[in-house]
Amino acid sequence: EVQLVESGGGLVKPGGSLRLSCAASGFTFSSYSMNWVRQAPGKGLEWVSSISSSSSYIYYADSVKGRFTISRDNAKNSLYLQMNSLRAEDTAVYYCARDEDRGGSFNWFDPWGQGTLVTVSS
Amino acid sequence: DIQMTQSPSSLSASVGDRVTITCRASQSISSYLNWYQQKPGKAPKLLIYAASSLQSGVPSRFSGSGSGTDFTLTISSLQPEDFATYYCQQSYSTLTWTFGQGTKLEIK
Numbered sequence: 702e703v704q705l706v707e708s709g710g711g712l713v714k715p716g717g718s719l720r721l722s723c724a725a726s727g728f729t730f731s732s733y734s735m736n737w738v739r740q741a742p743g744k745g746l747e748w749v750s751s752i753s754s755s756s757s758y759i760y761y762a763d764s765v766k767g768r769f770t771i772s773r774d775n776a777k778n779s780l781y782l783q784m785n786s787l788r789a790e791d792t793a794v795y796y797c798a799r800d801e802d803r804g805g806s807f808n809w810f811d812p813w814g815q816g817t818l819v820t821v822s823s
Numbered sequence: 824d825i826q827m828t829q830s831p832s833s834l835s836a837s838v839g840d841r842v843t844i845t846c847r848a849s850q851s852i853s854s855y856l857n858w859y860q861q862k863p864g865k866a867p868k869l870l871i872y873a874a875s876s877l878q879s880g881v882p883s884r885f886s887g888s889g890s891g892t893d894f895t896l897t898i899s900s901l902q903p904e905d906f907a908t909y910y911c912q913q914s915y916s917t918l919t920w921t922f923g924q925g926t927k928l929e930i931k
Contacts, residue, residue, distance in 0.1 A: 762919065808917055810912070
């Protein structure tokens with residue numbers, strides 16, 4: 702079964718740091734680009750960051766650029782998000798999601814993990 | 824960035840109704856459009872990719888159409904389990920993925 706499991710969320714003070722992890726299983730992790738998407742309480746989905754299969758290409762939303770760093774360890778089938786200089790507006794459930802294309806030119810996110818909650822508050 | 828606008832933001836309907844949700848892109852995105860369903864407390868689930876392709880395991884009452892800037896998600900006959908929030912997502916520019924703001928489908 703293809704599965705993504707996030708961990709590392711919690712309560713952190715403004716200005717603090719947190720590192721999220723996403724453990725992948727059931728597929729060849731090293732063959733896929735991966736993404737982080739977040740959802741603030743009661744709000745919609747916001748793409749945060751993407752990383753290609755070999756880490757050659759990395760992209761960030763403007764809202765997190767310079768503060769968040771995405772990385773992966775293909776040997777450990779794991780995706781990471783290092784979050785620094787956290788702000789109240791970063792409070793959200795953070796999901797990891799696989800970038801699927803089935804070899805074609807169209808891409809989509811499937812599957813998604815269950816999410817991990819990050820709360821930034823003093 | 825490509826902006827995605829869904830309408831309506833919320834919708835009340837009854838079991839058995841036919842429902843249509845619209846998504847408009849700020850520029851042409853060909854057929855690079857996906858639809859997701861999200862239930863409270865759960866992760867989003869892929870329904871439709873490439874504007875009109877039904878994801879495996881998704882009931883055939885769900886369908887997608889459109890190209891260019893205007894897209895629709897249609898549920899032909901609402902079932903109780905379909906009450907959820909629906910999001911569109913453009914995959915034309917994967918340097919900066921963007922989602923619509925969501926459409927909450929509620930029971931009338």
